[in-house]
Amino acid sequence: MITKQELLGQLNESQREAVMYNDGPSLVIAGAGSGKTRVLTFKIAYLLLDGYAPSTILALTFTNKAAREMKTRIADLVGANYAKYLWMGTFHSIFSRMLRAEAAKIGFTSNFTIYDSSDSRSVLKAILKSMNLDDKVYKPAMIQQRISFAKNNLISASAYESFTQLMMEDKAMRIPLFSQIFYTYATQCHQANAMDFDDLLLFTNVLLRDFPEVLENYRQRFQFILVDEYQDTNLAQHAIIKRLSEVHRHIAVVGDDAQSIYSFRGANIDNILQFRNQFPECKLFKLEQNYRSTKNIVAAANSLIQKNMGQIPKNVFSENDKGSPLQIISAITDQEEGFLVADKIAYLHYSEHHSYSDCAILYRTNAQSRNLEEALRKRNIPYRIYGGLSFYQRKEIRDVLAYFRLIINPFDDEALKRCINYPTRGIGETTMQKIADVAYQYHVSLWNVIGNLSSYPVPLNKPTAQRLTAFHQLIQGLSDELTTLNAYDMAMQIIKSVGIQDEMNSDYLAETINRRENIQELLNGIHLFCEKKVEEGDGDIRLNDFLAEVSLMTDQDIDQEMEAEKVTMMTVHAAKGLEFRDIFVVGMEEELFPSAYVTGERELEEERRLFYVAITRAQEQCFISFARSRFRNGQLNFTNPSRFLSDIDQELIEMPMPIHSSNGSNFSGRSRVVDDAFSSKSSFSKPSPTTSSSYGTASWKKIPSKPISEQVESPRSQSSGGGFTVGDKVVHDKFGIGIVQSLEKMDDHWKATVDFNDNGVKILLLKYAKLKRID
DNA sequence: TGACCGCGTCTTTTT
């Protein structure tokens, strides 16, 4: 085991101070790349060496992955048998443990289900339907978000109506029945013995608020509380932490206000900004030395984030090499952007001998991955996309998990709806609607009705009733085995007896085989889970234990070989906490980054922080690209470079061309003029054959963004060119037949204005629009 | 009851 001296010897001055101060509340502001996780793990190790028992330390993170990594690192420092007993995990997993232990107090049983967001949405849809509300007005996603926000602010369904401000907002938004929906939703969740993610926080608060003996118990147990990523906490999390630490005040929170990017999930940046008001005697530590990035990258990121107001002042600096400036990549189209990025990656790989796994492409929205993927594929560059549909979102996995859920908690209506007709049992929608109506009317769960058909007025024919009863018995029978079989055997038993196994063996379609493999993977996961738990000394591992854990897992928790020789592609959000040698931030355009959904200054600042996060992922080089036109929602849009580009100190960025701007955001003459990075720099970066025409010496002239049909910028109109002549009759895949109205050249690209018979006038880039001349 | 077609809808998403 390491000694205190050895431990402290591995830290710089400010890290050491933060680690050693444990006499009261502390706030550690950790700049990007400043060794935040290091401080947190060392701090916990230090507490352990100081004599705190591991079971008295509570450490909260936002992801399972972060918790796991920290635990491993602590185990390396002080030994696994210490680390094992730490209370370390996500807010949701730690609180669900507490809630399961005390479930009865708040009217649940310990095997309550955790509804994920699609379960909640489905419940809401059913409620809207039964209330006969138009889901164009009462949009389920919006209702769901509003419920989530209420709960994150500790407003329960029954308390909602006393918030007159919110009630007025609902009226103004023309959703006056919102509070009623919220209330029904809460009732139904309760009746289903289910909690959604937000309930885990809300009910933990209720538990600690209404049961002083429970609060006292946990206050005694947790002698020291540490919180990671404090800038992303919401009010509910903040309140729980405050409650638990109020007396002993041994609390340390770590975070970076400049990296607060989850407000849309309820995170409140004020929690970190106001922490010192909540704990006035709190000591503030700042970790300002960035160990990750070059001086240039740090300086560029600093210059960007300075444009935000209301931050905790800090001076992030780097002692690393100066490095190269940020390079801007300008493309004519989104497709070309992909090719330019792919070219650059190939160049880094072959000429600079960077590994593909050194490179990451970050984008604002998942939809952007498509072009990039295509470009990488054409260049034979291996890549891996993170995000998108998760393992746990796959239909077959959800089906299996639904059976687990139902067997463990038969009141779980969402699971029941999923299971009852898969595999098909001849119980259709009409039958289910009848049952749902009765259940709604009598305020009982679907399971209650199905188990007591004779006691409820359900008009069913005999065969249907029999099928329902058979289903009830099947589930009941399996439930009885829960306490005798271990998790793995139970899972096997379930997929056999409910017919999923037969279903998976019924044909040899690639799709089915794929599903079978996924289910197999899930089963392997259960097996591993059992082995791990047994190794840790836990006795009989039941399916409940597995389900409790898996309900709070995301695809990020599945081990993925990061070291594989592959380019990483992900959203900027997903990249938080990671670092790469070379970062490509793509799609830096107005209406995309910052998002078109941004309405106010507060939101704009969050987008800026998001860009800050993106840049600070880079160790050595950061490339930023944008396209002048982009396909979005099936339509070609002309775009303008992001205003954030002009927020960065222009001395630190390298542009392909001088900037002249006609209005608004301008990239004034301070920038250096260099060669286009891609047209001349190396023999390697010749355009790939797939991008036939020459790469743009793109100008950054601003194009008014809409409407598209009016955008003809100083056209050099010609009567023929690009293989077409004005007056040609042409056909387009999507728009049909039309007549070429005019042709013009713009930076080596031909644009045609075509009047389509059925679709009106469109402006098309000939390079990409598959126009064919017809006679 | 299930399969198919057309239409409207699109952010980000640690749990």
Place this chain on the structure above:
DNA sequence: GACGCGGTCA
């Protein structure tokens, strides 16, 4: 351009 939903038909 893709997915989910609602409507229609076999």
